[in-house]
Amino acid sequence: MSSVSTVEPQTRMKSEDRRELVLEAAMGVFGDYGYVGATTDQVAKAAGVSQPYVVRMFGTKEKLFLEVLHRALAAMLDAFRTALHGDPSVELERRMGLSYFELLKKHGLLLSLMHSFVLGSDPVIGAAARWGFLEIYSFLRDEAGFTPLQAHEFLSNGMLANTMISTRMGDLVDEDPRVREMLEACFPEKLGIVLELGKLHRPAAR
Amino acid sequence: MSSVSTVEPQTRMKSEDRRELVLEAAMGVFGDYGYVGATTDQVAKAAGVSQPYVVRMFGTKEKLFLEVLHRALAAMLDAFRTALHGDPSVELERRMGLSYFELLKKHGLLLSLMHSFVLGSDPVIGAAARWGFLEIYSFLRDEAGFTPLQAHEFLSNGMLANTMISTRMGDLVDEDPRVREMLEACFPEKLGIVLELGKLHRPAAR
DNA sequence: GTCTATACCAAGATAGAC
DNA sequence: GTCTATCTTGGTATAGAC
Numbered sequence: 001m002s003s004v005s006t007v008e009p010q011t012r013m014k015s016e017d018r019r020e021l022v023l024e025a026a027m028g029v030f031g032d033y034g035y036v037g038a039t040t041d042q043v044a045k046a047a048g049v050s051q052p053y054v055v056r057m058f059g060t061k062e063k064l065f066l067e068v069l070h071r072a073l074a075a076m077l078d079a080f081r082t083a084l085h086g087d088p089s090v091e092l093e094r095r096m097g098l099s100y101f102e103l104l105k106k107h108g109l110l111l112s113l114m115h116s117f118v119l120g121s122d123p124v125i126g127a128a129a130r131w132g133f134l135e136i137y138s139f140l141r142d143e144a145g146f147t148p149l150q151a152h153e154f155l156s157n158g159m160l161a162n163t164m165i166s167t168r169m170g171d172l173v174d175e176d177p178r179v180r181e182m183l184e185a186c187f188p189e190k191l192g193i194v195l196e197l198g199k200l201h202r203p204a205a206r
Numbered sequence: 207m208s209s210v211s212t213v214e215p216q217t218r219m220k221s222e223d224r225r226e227l228v229l230e231a232a233m234g235v236f237g238d239y240g241y242v243g244a245t246t247d248q249v250a251k252a253a254g255v256s257q258p259y260v261v262r263m264f265g266t267k268e269k270l271f272l273e274v275l276h277r278a279l280a281a282m283l284d285a286f287r288t289a290l291h292g293d294p295s296v297e298l299e300r301r302m303g304l305s306y307f308e309l310l311k312k313h314g315l316l317l318s319l320m321h322s323f324v325l326g327s328d329p330v331i332g333a334a335a336r337w338g339f340l341e342i343y344s345f346l347r348d349e350a351g352f353t354p355l356q357a358h359e360f361l362s363n364g365m366l367a368n369t370m371i372s373t374r375m376g377d378l379v380d381e382d383p384r385v386r387e388m389l390e391a392c393f394p395e396k397l398g399i400v401l402e403l404g405k406l407h408r409p410a411a412r
Numbered sequence: 413g414t415c416t417a418t419a420c421c422a423a424g425a426t427a428g429a430c
Numbered sequence: 431g432t433c434t435a436t437c438t439t440g441g442t443a444t445a446g447a448c
Contacts (some may be wrong), residue, residue, distance in 0.1 A: 012413060012414075013413075013414095014413090015413070018413080018414090032327045033242075033327065034240070034242060034324065034325070036239075036240060036242040036243040037242040039440085039441060039442085040441075040442065040443090041440090041441070041442090049414075049415090050414070050415055050416080051441090051442085051443095052414090052415075052416085052417095052442090052443075052444080052445095053413085053414055053415075055442065055443060055444090056413095056414085056443095056444095060442080060443080061441095061442070061443095111324075114324050115324055117369050117372055117373045118240065118317075118320050118321055118324050118369075118372045118373070119240070119372075120371075120372050120373040120374030120375075120377075121238045121239065121374065121408075121409050123411065126373070126374060129373050130373055130374065130375055130377065130378050131378075133370075133373055133375060134375075134378060134382060134384060134385060134388075137384060137388050138384055141384065141387075148387055148388070148390070148391040149391060151388070151391065152366070152388075152391040152392060155366050156362040156363050156365065156366035156392075157362050159362065159365045159366040159369050160358070160361050160362035160365040160366075163323050163324075163365050163369075164339075165326075166323055166324045166325075166326050167323045167324070167326040167332070167335050167336055167339055168326030168327065168332060168336065169326075169336055169339060169340075171326075171336065172336050172337075172340060176340060178340060178343060178344050178347065179340060181347075181354055182340075182343050182354070182357070182358075184354070185354040185355060185357065185358040186358060186362075202327075203327050205329065218431060218432075219431075219432095220431090221431070224431080224432090245422080245423060245424085246423075246424065246425090247422090247423070247424090255432075255433090256432070256433055256434080257423085257424085257425095258424090258425075258426080258427095258432090258433075258434085258435095259431080259432055259433070261424065261425060261426090262425095262426095262431095262432085266424080266425080267423095267424070267425095
């Protein structure tokens, strides 16, 4: 079961819709294999179009990735923003946490971001990742009104969570009791959901 | 200025020493470009040997990376262990923190680890990364005597720090005042050192 | 708007000499 | 123990047809 579903044979489509489809597919593939590891052909297959067409649409693989990155960031900020203005009877922390879990459902979203964060040495992707990170921090400070300390707390919890998801620590949950304990500390009361999502998002072998 | 220094023309060497040299070089290159992005040729150049020889020594690029990963993990645990049994008049938190900064000096060490953590979908590297992560957690619990909560705290702070270093957020420190604030929250009293290290470890363009 | 065919290059791995 | 030469594969990108 792959996280990237293949799409039916090519019918003519409005370019906006097709673009959407390809971006969606790309997010999944980049999430699974990283910017360098992913191939435009995998993206094409996942979107049900030909490889050259993918390149044609976005110019280069790099530009495609940047677009994915941009969307992932936007979606994330959007989710947090929604949480921010959500039901005030629920604690803000909790609302943000729930948004985060919504994001997890879009598997490639977090993973594509994570891959970009580790590419700081790449002149193009790295720069984009830095500005993206800063955007998140600025949101927390300026829009959400967090103190630097609160922002740090929020980000560190998030990063550890993201790392564990990227590493697929859930796959080890039955191998060693320590893993369950660790994941429970990291995802309080949400272990079940995380493990479920982890099962769904297993990429096919290349 | 590259983080990977090139080595003088080839003289015959004891295989153990040469191996050491290549592994050292590989750690730097993998740290800068990631497992997929790094080439055996880059490693070879950095170590001052021929590309086929690198492959010859380790069989495959994958095996080379696994070896690097193994060493990075070992070095990390070693550093933490030393800190653990260090001067008891200094607070444990502080000792561990200092060890962490020692590790930062070996640029490729943290970065290679980070790259492995994001490759959870890779059947070989991903598995190794998971066990490595678990090893660190187990150390914190079993040897350092941390509670799950303490371990979580330690790991989340570490992961955020690692991510910021991977992303090279320091490169943005003069572009936006928020960046300095953020880094200060993340590396209390150590901002200067981090920025210095960041400057040293800038890889050459490919 | 989308495909097929293909050029072109980079990179891992192998063979074999020294 | 180490190199040079080379095979092979896979992957991005281009050309051009439909």
